[in-house]
Every structure is written in structure tokens, then in C-alpha cells.
Amino acid sequence: MNKITLFLLFLGLSLGFQSCNSKQNKVDNKLISVSILPQKYFIERIAGKDFRVNVLIPPGASPASYEPTPKQMKDMSKSSLYLRIGHIPFEKAWLNKLLEGNDHIKSVDMSEGIELIKGTEVRHGDHFHEGGIDPHIWSSPKTAKQLIANTFKVLVQLAPEKEQEYTGNYMKLMSDINVMDKGAExxxxxxxxxxxxxxxxxxxxxxxxxxxxxxxxxxxxxxxxxxxxxxxxxxxxxxxxxxxxxxxxxxxxxxxxxxxxxxxxxxxxxxxxxxxxxxxxxxxxxxxx
Missing domain, CATH: 3.40.50.1980 (Nitrogenase molybdenum iron protein domain)
Structure with a gap:
């Protein structure tokens, strides 16, 4: 085998590897990463199965101590979007690591617009909540409504052609929550x-x-x-x-x-x-x- 043939073979293998690697790292615009399972529920109630949802904290795990698996980190790197809750210890500990080298991922804080419960310091287990903020905004119908409104806004931006469909689904979800909210009041x-x-x-x-x-x-x-x-x-x-x-x-x-x-x-x-x-x-x- 002469030098030219060897060079061409090496070049072909190199290009093939780069192509494979590029496919592995390709951004999936239909993949959204979130912190907790309720967020998956909100996304699917609004957008159905239009998006795949990578949930970083699995069933039974604690947002205070969970560490993401290599597979979750890999899926995160393919995501175009990370919808974070805002103040849970998991995000404080892992946000920079999850976004490191993934400049294509847009990170959005879903707690925006919510009147947060703040104290001088809120300690849970071996961690302190950021700025003394109670992070459990998904655990009340009233605060969840703003969280869901923020999610809806992002989903419409991702798929503007689906705005009418998403609006109908969003209004149905909000109606379900309002029934619970008014009954509780x-x-x-x-x-x-x-x-x-x-x-x-x-x-x-x-x-x-x-x-x-x-x-x-x-x-x-x-x-x-x-x-x-x-x-x-x-x-x-x-x-x-x-x-x-x-x-x-x-x-x-x-x-x-x-x-x-x-x-x-x-x-x-x-x-x-x-x-x-x-x-x-x-x-x-x-x-x-």
C-alpha cells in the first residue's frame, strides 16, 4: 500500500470519525432539559409530545443531593433549552457544570414573576437555599400558575406555528388548577x-x-x-x-x-x-x- 493510499485511508477515517462525533453532539431542538418531574407534566399538558423532556432529577431523588448521571449530562449537552426552577440546591450546585461547554443551551429561570418566600437563611439538610429563598414554587396552585405561564411563553417561542393549539391546552390546564385553587380558598x-x-x-x-x-x-x-x-x-x-x-x-x-x-x-x-x-x-x- 503506497503513501498516497495510506493518506487517503487515514483522511477517510478521520472525516468519518468527525462526522460521527458531529452527529453525536448535534443539538436537538426538540429536546428540552428540566430539573424536576412536574415540569415535564406542564410541558406535556401544553405541547403534548411535540418535545422530548430530559428530567435531571428522577423519581424518588432529592433536589438537595442528587448528582446527574453521564447519560443525563450527555442528553443535556444535546438540549437547546434548560428550564430551571430557579433556586433549588441541585441547580446551584450543577448549573455551571451542566452549561459548561454548551454555549448553545439557553437557560431560562421559571421562577420569574413569582413572589418568592425569603428569609435570612433557609437551611435544609446539608445545604442552604440560595439567598434564603424557599424553592418549592411548584408546590402551590397559585405559584404554579405563574411557573406554567412562563413555560407556556417559552414553548410558543419555540413553536410559534403551534400557538393556537398550545393556547387551548394552556387554558385547559389553568382551568383545572383554578378549580382546585378556588375550591381551596x-x-x-x-x-x-x-x-x-x-x-x-x-x-x-x-x-x-x-x-x-x-x-x-x-x-x-x-x-x-x-x-x-x-x-x-x-x-x-x-x-x-x-x-x-x-x-x-x-x-x-x-x-x-x-x-x-x-x-x-x-x-x-x-x-x-x-x-x-x-x-x-x-x-x-x-x-x-
Whole structure:
């Protein structure tokens, strides 16, 4: 085999490799990356199956500690868009790494326009929420409506030819949420006792939006001490609490102790469920009891 033949063979292999590599790294305009499963629900309610959704935090994982897999990072690099929640610890820890070398990805904050709950410092587990901001904006019908409006706006920008279809789907979703919202307002406004207990304070926006008091068993983001447990028992009895909420992602033992002591029902909830509307209706139903 002469030198010219060898050169041509090498050139062909090199071009073939570059072509394959280019295909692997090709941006998929129909692929949208998001942080949590409820966002996938919102996108699909508005746009159907027009887009594929890469969810970075899978079922059962915690937004406080999850680390994306190599496959998720690869899918992220092919995305044209990243719709982030805004203030969850996962995004604070991973946003720069996810976007590094991916200048084609447009990152959009879905918390824009929402009146955020801010404190001097909000500690959850081994992390602090950015700027003392409670990130659980998807966990109340009222704040979720703005989150969904932001999502709708982005989807119409991506597919302007589908604006009429997306508008109809968006209005149907908002109608479903308004039914839940108005029903909750009517009932909570008549309730003399408006306190509920939860292990991890994930329903702060519901508490604020409907005039409820959220009592968190978790103390400074840690499992409660014996002294804090005693305080929680006193508060539970004082507020006549008969239901304690526990998210799927958290340990059940301390909540079980309090539930047994005050003869309360322990209800597992999942605000991060992909079937967001069903789970929110379920949570609101228990809160009304």
C-alpha cells in the first residue's frame, strides 16, 4: 500500500470519525432539559409530545443531593433549552457544570414573576437555599400558575406555528388548577384551625397562599433532637393536628413517633410527582380535612 493510499485511508477515517462525533453532539431542538418531574407534566399538558423532556432529577431523588448521571449530562449537552426552577440546591450546585461547554443551551429561570418566600437563611439538610429563598414554587396552585405561564411563553417561542393549539391546552390546564385553587380558598377561609405538620417544609407556598400554618418536624434541616421532638408534640396537641405529611424522599421514623403519640394519621406525599395535578389535588384534600 503506497503513501498516497495510506493518506487517503487515514483522511477517510478521520472525516468519518468527525462526522460521527458531529452527529453525536448535534443539538436537538426538540429536546428540552428540566430539573424536576412536574415540569415535564406542564410541558406535556401544553405541547403534548411535540418535545422530548430530559428530567435531571428522577423519581424518588432529592433536589438537595442528587448528582446527574453521564447519560443525563450527555442528553443535556444535546438540549437547546434548560428550564430551571430557579433556586433549588441541585441547580446551584450543577448549573455551571451542566452549561459548561454548551454555549448553545439557553437557560431560562421559571421562577420569574413569582413572589418568592425569603428569609435570612433557609437551611435544609446539608445545604442552604440560595439567598434564603424557599424553592418549592411548584408546590402551590397559585405559584404554579405563574411557573406554567412562563413555560407556556417559552414553548410558543419555540413553536410559534403551534400557538393556537398550545393556547387551548394552556387554558385547559389553568382551568383545572383554578378549580382546585378556588375550591381551596372557599374551604380554608371557613376553617377555624389552619395548621398542619410536615416533616420537611415543602408546602410553605401553600401555607402562605391560603393562610395556613406549616409546622416543620425537621429542625435546621436536620432530624429533630429530643428537645425539638418534645416541642413538636406540644405544638401538635395545641393545634389539634390529626394529619402529618411526609415526603417520599425523607425518613419516616421521627414522623411515626409523633403520629403515634398524638394519634394522627401519617400521610406520604410526593410534590415532585410527575402526575402533578393528581398529587396536588390529593394534598389539598388532606389539608382540608
Amino acid at each position: 372557599a374551604i380554608f377561609s371557613q376553617m377555624p384551625e389552619k395548621a398542619f405538620m410536615i416533616y420537611h417544609p415543602a408546602l410553605s407556598y401553600i401555607a402562605r397562599d391560603y393562610g395556613l400554618t406549616q409546622i416543620s418536624i425537621e429542625h435546621d434541616g436536620k432530624a429533630p433532637s429530643p428537645a425539638h421532638m418534645k416541642k413538636m408534640l406540644h405544638q401538635a396537641k395545641a393545634h389539634n393536628i390529626k394529619t402529618i405529611f411526609l415526603q417520599k424522599q425523607f425518613n419516616i421514623e421521627n414522623a411515626q413517633v409523633i403520629a403515634k403519640e398524638i394519634d394522627a394519621e401519617l400521610i406520604q406525599i410526593d410534590p415532585l410527582s410527575e402526575d402533578w395535578l393528581t398529587e396536588m389535588n390529593r394534598i389539598m384534600t388532606y389539608l382540608k380535612k
